[in-house]
Amino acid sequence: MTEAAAPEIPLASRRQFQRSWFWYDWANSAYVTTVATVLMAPYLTAIAKEAACPGLAENAQCDATLSVLGIPIAPGSLAPYTTTVATIVSAIVLIFTGAIVDRTSQPTRLLGGFAWLGSAAACGMFFVQGTNWQLGVALIILATVSLGSSLVVYDALLVRISTPDERDGVSSRGWAMGYLGGGILLAINLVVVSMYETFGMSKGMSVRVSLLSAGLWWAIFTLIPYLGLRKVKGTQVTPVDAKAGVVGGSLRQLQATFRELRLYPQTLLFLVAYLFFNDGIQTVIASASLYGDQELGFGESQLIVTVLLVQFVAVGGALLFGRMAAVHGAKKMILSGLGLWMAVVVVAFFMPAQQFGLWLVLAVGIGIVLGGTQALARSLFSQLIPRGREGEFFSLYQAMERGTSWSGALIFGLVYQFAGSYRLSIVALILFFGVGGYLLFRCNIREGIRQAGNDVPAVV
Template sequence: DLAARIAIAAVGVGGFGRAIWTLRVVPEPPERRIAGGLTATSAVSTAFRELRQTFRELRRFRVVLIYLAAFLLFNDGVQTVLAIAGAYAADTLGIALAFNMATIAIIQFVAVPGALAFGRLADRIATKRALVVALLGWIVIVLFGVALAPLTPTAHEDHDFQLGYRQASGDYVVEAAPDLDDRFELRWQGEYWTLDEGAVLGAGALANLPEAIRDSEDVEHSLSIRGGGMDGQAALGPAHPSLLGDGPLDWWPSFVRGLVWEPLGLAVGYQWLLIGVSVGLVIGGSQALARSLYAQITPERRSGEFFAFFGFMSRASSVFGPTIYIVATAVFDTRVAVAAILLIIVAGTIVLRWVDVAEGARVAAEEDARTLDA
C-alpha cells in the first residue's frame, strides 16, 4: 500500500515539475491573430476544418509524411509496451504489487536525467541519430523484458507457502503465505486444503498436499515443508512462473536465466526494477527527441496546426500494438505477444532511416517564407 502511494505521488510530482519547468523555459510565440466571437461549437468546427486542411497540405511535405509513418509505428510499440507492462509483470512473471509500484516510481525519477542526457547527445550527434539510439534502447529493453524469468525456488524461504513443524504438538503451521486477493483453496481427489498464514495442519492432512499441488493445473504457487516426517518436501504448481519450456520463446528467458539471473542470484522483482531503470533512461529522451525532430521539419509559423496534427497522431497510434498483443496472446502466449510488439518498434526505427532532416528543414523554411510574404 505504501509503495502504491509513493508511486502515485511520484507520478504527480514528476509531471507537475516537468510542466512548471516547461512553462518557465520554453518561450511563448507571439500571437499573430485573435479569433473573436468563437463559440464552443464553432471552435470545434474550426479545429476539425484546420485539421483536414493540414492533412491535405501534408502531401507537399514528403519528409514529414515519412516521419509520421515512422512515428506511428515506433510510438505505437512504445505506448503498447508501457500499457501492458503492469499486467505482464503480475500475470506472466508473478511480480508483487510492491515491486510494480516501486518500478513506476523509479521510472519517474530516472526519466528527468535520462531526458537531459539524450538532449546533450542530440547536441553532439544530431537529433535523428540520438532518437535512433533511444529506440535501440527500447528494442534492447523489450528483448530483456521477454527474457525476465523468476528463479526456480530452491531454499525453503524461496517458496510461496512455507510450512514448519512444531515439535511440541507434532503438527505443522503455515509460517508464510503470499498476499492473495482470494483465499487459497485446493481440492484434489476428495481432499481439501486452505493455506492461510498461521493455519495449523496435522501431519496426516499434509501427506498428499505436495502431490496435489503438482497435479493441479491452475496452481501457480510453490510449497515447502521443513521439519518432521515431511522435512524437505517441496512442490511447484504447473502454472508457477518459473516453469519454462512450453512457449515458442521460452528458450530465450531460460537461456538468459541460466546465463545472467541465476549466477547473479537476481530475483524477478529486482530484474523488473532493473528494467524500470532502463525504461526511465530512454522514455524521456525518446519522447522529447521525437517532438524535437518533428519541430525541425515543420514550418515554425504553422507550428500550432502541425503539432495539433502530431498530437492527433500520437493518440491514434495506439491501435496496431494492442491488436497484435491481443491476437498473439490468444494464439501463443504473452512472451510472444511482447516480442511481436518489438517488431513494430523495429519497423518504425527502420522507416526513420528515410527521414531526410535537411530536406525537411529546407521545405519548412520555404513554407515559413511563403506565409510571411502572404
C-alpha cells in the same frame, strides 16, 4: 498559409516562459506514471475478473468473459483493449483540437481547460470499485482524450518559447522534469500501497487513494504553466476563412492541412515513422505493469518500485540524450535509442518469473532510453512544422503520443486473446521498433526543415 517569422522573444523572457512550461510535464506525468503506467491496468483487470468470476482468488486464471456490446472480452484483455479504444477516440478528437488551437489567441486557456477536465476524470477513478469496470473504462477514455488534447497545446507552445537551436535542450529538460515529478508522487504512493494496513486502509482503498492523488497533483501544478504562460500568444497565421468561426473554420483548416501534407513529404515520413516506434514505446510503458503482474508474478509494490526506478533513471537519460544530441544530432540519438528498445523487448521475453533483480536491471535500461527518445522526437518534429500550424501538426503527432498507442495495444491484446501468453504479446512489439527505425533512417531531416520554411539548426 504559413506564418511570417515572428520577432524573437528576448532571452530573459524566453527563459521565464520555459521555466513555466516545464511544469506541465511535472503536472501531467503524475497521472501517466501512477495511473496509466502502474496502477490502473492491474486494478481494472482485478475489477474485471471479479465481475466475470466472482470470488476468484488473486492472480488465479479466469476462464469466463465479459460482454462488451455483445462481444466476449477476456478480463485480462480489457485494459489493453480500453487503451485501444481511448486512442482511436483521441485520434479523432485531437485532430479537431489542433485546428482550434491554431485559431485561438489564448492557448493557455485551452491548456488549463483540457488539463482540469482530465484531472477530474483521474480523481473520479477513486469511485471505481467492486465490479464496476464500466466506470473505469469510461474514465480512462476521458482522461486519455483530455491529456492528449492538453499536450497538443503544450507541445505547440514549445515553438513559441524557444529558438530552433534551443529546442532539443528545452524539450529534454521538460521530459526530465516530468519524470522527476511523476517519480516523487509515485514514491509517496509506493508507501501508501505497500503499507496500507498501517494507514488503516484496505488494499483496494490504497490503490484508489493513489489514483485520486494523481488527479489532484495534475490539477494543482497545472496552475504554474497556466499563469506563467498567459502572456504567450497563439498563432498569427491568417486562417483559411476568418469568417467561418471556430468550428467551421477549423474543419476547413483541417481539409487544407491534409491536402498540403504532400508538400511536406519528409514531415509526413517522420510522422509515419513515429507512428510505429512510438506505438512500441507506449505499449511497453502501458503494458509493463500488466506483464510484470500477470506473467512474472510481481506484486503492486514491486511494480511501483520498478516504475519509480525507471522514472528517476529517465531524468538523467533525458538530459544525457539532450546533451548528446547537441553533438551527434537528434536523429542519430533516436535511432540509437530504438536499437536499445529492441534489445529491451528481447530480454523481457526471456526474463524468468520472480527474478526481481534482473527485472530491475531491465528497468534501468528502459529508463536510460525512455526519456531521451521521447524528448528528442518531440523537438525534432517541431522543426518540421510550418510556422503558425503547430497546433494542427502536433495534433497529428499527439494521436500517436505517450499513453495513446492503439495498434501496439491492439496487437498486444489480440496475441494474448488467442495465444494466452503475455510473453508472445511483448515480443511481437519488436516489429514496431524495427519498422519505425527504418523509416526514420530514410527521413531527410534537413530537407524536411527546409520544406517547412524553417531555419536549419547547426546540428540535427
